[in-house]
Amino acid sequence: MADVARRAGVSVSTVSYALNGTRPISAETRARIEAAMAELRYTPNIHARRLRGLQSKIIALLYPGRGRGIDISSLGYILGASDHAQSMDYHLLLWTTEAGSLASLRTLVGQGLLDGVLLMEVKMDDPRITVLTEAGIPFAMIGQTGRTIDVDWVDTDFDQCVHVALEHLATLGHRHVVFVNQAAPILETRLSFAIRAQQAAQTAAARMGLDLATVACDSTAAAGSSLINRLLDQDPQLTGVLTLNEQAAPGIMAGALTRGLRVPDHLSIVAIAMSEQAALMSAPAMTTVSPDEREMGRLGIELLINRLEGKPGAHTQKLFEGTLQIRGTSGPAPTQIS
Amino acid sequence: MADVARRAGVSVSTVSYALNGTRPISAETRARIEAAMAELRYTPNIHARRLRGLQSKIIALLYPGRGRGIDISSLGYILGASDHAQSMDYHLLLWTTEAGSLASLRTLVGQGLLDGVLLMEVKMDDPRITVLTEAGIPFAMIGQTGRTIDVDWVDTDFDQCVHVALEHLATLGHRHVVFVNQAAPILETRLSFAIRAQQAAQTAAARMGLDLATVACDSTAAAGSSLINRLLDQDPQLTGVLTLNEQAAPGIMAGALTRGLRVPDHLSIVAIAMSEQAALMSAPAMTTVSPDEREMGRLGIELLINRLEGKPGAHTQKLFEGTLQIRGTSGPAPTQIS
DNA sequence: ACGATTCGACTAGACGTTTCGACGAAGCTA
DNA sequence: TAGCTTCGTCGAAACGTCTAGTCGAATCGT
Numbered sequence: 223m224a225d226v227a228r229r230a231g232v233s234v235s236t237v238s239y240a241l242n243g244t245r246p247i248s249a250e251t252r253a254r255i256e257a258a259m260a261e262l263r264y265t266p267n268i269h270a271r272r273l274r275g276l277q278s279k280i281i282a283l284l285y286p287g288r289g290r291g292i293d294i295s296s297l298g299y300i301l302g303a304s305d306h307a308q309s310m311d312y313h314l315l316l317w318t319t320e321a322g323s324l325a326s327l328r329t330l331v332g333q334g335l336l337d338g339v340l341l342m343e344v345k346m347d348d349p350r351i352t353v354l355t356e357a358g359i360p361f362a363m364i365g366q367t368g369r370t371i372d373v374d375w376v377d378t379d380f381d382q383c384v385h386v387a388l389e390h391l392a393t394l395g396h397r398h399v400v401f402v403n404q405a406a407p408i409l410e411t412r413l414s415f416a417i418r419a420q421q422a423a424q425t426a427a428a429r430m431g432l433d434l435a436t437v438a439c440d441s442t443a444a445a446g447s448s449l450i451n452r453l454l455d456q457d458p459q460l461t462g463v464l465t466l467n468e469q470a471a472p473g474i475m476a477g478a479l480t481r482g483l484r485v486p487d488h489l490s491i492v493a494i495a496m497s498e499q500a501a502l503m504s505a506p507a508m509t510t511v512s513p514d515e516r517e518m519g520r521l522g523i524e525l526l527i528n529r530l531e532g533k534p535g536a537h538t539q540k541l542f543e544g545t546l547q548i549r550g551t552s553g554p555a556p557t558q559i560s
Numbered sequence: 561m562a563d564v565a566r567r568a569g570v571s572v573s574t575v576s577y578a579l580n581g582t583r584p585i586s587a588e589t590r591a592r593i594e595a596a597m598a599e600l601r602y603t604p605n606i607h608a609r610r611l612r613g614l615q616s617k618i619i620a621l622l623y624p625g626r627g628r629g630i631d632i633s634s635l636g637y638i639l640g641a642s643d644h645a646q647s648m649d650y651h652l653l654l655w656t657t658e659a660g661s662l663a664s665l666r667t668l669v670g671q672g673l674l675d676g677v678l679l680m681e682v683k684m685d686d687p688r689i690t691v692l693t694e695a696g697i698p699f700a701m702i703g704q705t706g707r708t709i710d711v712d713w714v715d716t717d718f719d720q721c722v723h724v725a726l727e728h729l730a731t732l733g734h735r736h737v738v739f740v741n742q743a744a745p746i747l748e749t750r751l752s753f754a755i756r757a758q759q760a761a762q763t764a765a766a767r768m769g770l771d772l773a774t775v776a777c778d779s780t781a782a783a784g785s786s787l788i789n790r791l792l793d794q795d796p797q798l799t800g801v802l803t804l805n806e807q808a809a810p811g812i813m814a815g816a817l818t819r820g821l822r823v824p825d826h827l828s829i830v831a832i833a834m835s836e837q838a839a840l841m842s843a844p845a846m847t848t849v850s851p852d853e854r855e856m857g858r859l860g861i862e863l864l865i866n867r868l869e870g871k872p873g874a875h876t877q878k879l880f881e882g883t884l885q886i887r888g889t890s891g892p893a894p895t896q897i898s
Numbered sequence: 899a900c901g902a903t904t905c906g907a908c909t910a911g912a913c914g915t916t917t918c919g920a921c922g923a924a925g926c927t928a
Numbered sequence: 929t930a931g932c933t934t935c936g937t938c939g940a941a942a943c944g945t946c947t948a949g950t951c952g953a954a955t956c957g958t
Contacts, residue, residue: 294630334607572908
């Protein structure tokens with residue numbers, strides 16, 4: 223910056239004012255400064271900026287979801303968030319450390335590196351929130367906690383998604399349906415979306431008079447396959463599956479197949495919150511009820527940035543409805559059990 | 561830091577020395593300082609550190625591969641890189657801006673924010689390398705350029721992968737095989753791995769005396785489906801598919817199915833560099849020849865960090881071999897065309 | 899017992915920005 | 929023309945850390 227100032231024949235402070243428009247600068251001086259900046263390929267140093275108390279333009283995305291393997295739908299959030307952050311001139315730090323290590327989170331925010339934080343994989347009672355609040359760092363969430371707190375968040379409308387999915391199955395004549403959730407250890411951590419979806423499923427099923435069992439399942443195709451075999455042994459009348467488990471879903475289909483059951487002739491499968499890309503990887507393609515993950519990630523960043531830039535107003539909370547995509551895994555319930 | 565010093569009854573410099581071990585500190589003083597740091601929950605400020613000329617411990621991961629949609633195998637690199645960076649106490653910045661915008665890359669590295677850069681989606685002649693070299697910032701690559709340059713990189717051994725895959729098909733009796741590559745616009749950008757794999761396929765096929773056509777395909781299931789129909793119209797003797805296109809692969813399978821062809825009875829499909837997770841999403845699961853993406857990402861970061869921390873020695877280059885996973889999409893070539 | 903050595907701690911810049919206070923030169927009012 | 933703004937610019941302090949240069953006190957050899 224000193225070089226630029228020298229070259230333009232002004233002081234460093236003038237360059238700074240020209241850069242930020244903090245004080246008026248004559249057009250002629252400004253032109254000289256800009257020319258000098260271009261010639262020297264000058265870029266302001268972020269560290270010095272932030273050291274002086276300004277924004278670092280760095281946001282951390284907390285994505286601890288490694289226990290579950292990789293969800294393609296999570297990737298949708300990540301890329302949506304990343305794209306929007308970039309277009310708003312923010313940097314996105316991808317932080318994949320496990321949610322449990324609060325000490326390292328405290329270190330991260332204590333470093334003063336970040337302007338704000340976007341949380342993913344929110345738990346019903348998420349201790350990270352305490353850490354962030356104590357540190358006084360702004361944050362927003364993709365997902366919500368159990369108690370409604372005054373924070374910006376976006377979340378999938380599980381009540382609506384589950385309702386639409388079950389209604390689709392009910393309309394097709396299915397009466398015995400199972401809800402295949404995430405793995406048991408995951409549920410024990412009270413991962414918000416899994417708990418929420420399960421509650422929604424039970425409520426909706428009761429209202430519709432469906433016979434709905436709920437069951438946990440590891441996030442692998444193998445687990446899905448053995449699970450569906452066990453379930454069909456238990457309840458031969460089972461004709462419908464509702465699942466929140468992106469990775470077990472193909473296994474469920476494969477498991478039915480090995481039993482001689484065809485999808486969707488004998489067994490219908492509907493996935494909620496499964497990304498389109500994952501849905502199209504199976505044959506037949508999966509019927510889903512899913513929100514737009516990219517858009518959710520985008521809005522999460524937008525809400526956070528609004529907060530960072532001091533836009534006034536109350537905290538924003540938005541539920542995203544899912545749209546029913548009828549693909550190849552759902553069909554009329556068989557009239558006779560084969 | 562001043563607070564810590566005051567509380568421990570020493571000067572700030574002494575705290576700094578204790579923190580970095582730059583100069584000897586008496587055990588007793590050190591204990592007092594550490595106690596004070598713990599009580600005050602002190603974390604050093606990264607910006608001030610870097611401003612003084614030290615490392616910021618921030619690495620950018622350049623992942624511009626958005627044109628192709630999302631590859632699950634790319635996600636493997638990203639998570640492998642992220643995990644290792646975190647375990648080495650580095651921050652990972654996810655940079656998804658398109659590869660073409662060199663100006664914004666120049667700005668990124670000019671900000672002085674980064675210690676180093678890890679490149680993904682390397683092109684045969686990648687202009688980003690010039691930018692990074694000019695900026696004098698250390699970098700490593702996942703993938704290699706056309707000309708061998710003196711840089712740290714990790715890459716898939718496409719010669720080996722393609723060889724193993726084609727040999728598998730040849731052993732099963734397939735003679736007419738098609739290589740389904742990435743989309744044409746992608747090939748035009750001379751994306752390194754696509755070019756490299758195609759060359760490898762042609763060489764290996766010639767050596768084995770296989771009839772191998774090569775064809776580009778958009779990264780969607782629909783494109784894969786219509787493509788395989790067209791190909792089978794053209795060459796009814798076609799019985800084997802080798803593909804580098806993770807997203808088109810399920811479409812190829814579905815397309816064959818709609819023609820009344822069963823996989824693998826009538827048509828065999830082998831995917832290279834497809835992630836295990838993607839392979840398990842289709843039914844039957846996909847036969848693949850793939851390297852360990854997580855490990856590649858991990859090593860990419862390791863090489864970069866070695867460079868950053870001034871470990872001497874020549875640049876390291878490592879090719880990762882793929883292992884053949886025979887799953888459900890490859891089988892003996894039909895003796896009679898049905 | 900005295901000078902040399904070592905050990906432990908301190909003082910004072912420096913890194914690259916932003917911003918407060920000041921100041922000269924105009925332009926205005928009366 | 930004297931006094932007031934307004935405009936454009938400058939000098940200097942501050943942000944939090946690291947480190948070169950010092951310096952007193954303790955230890956050691958002779």
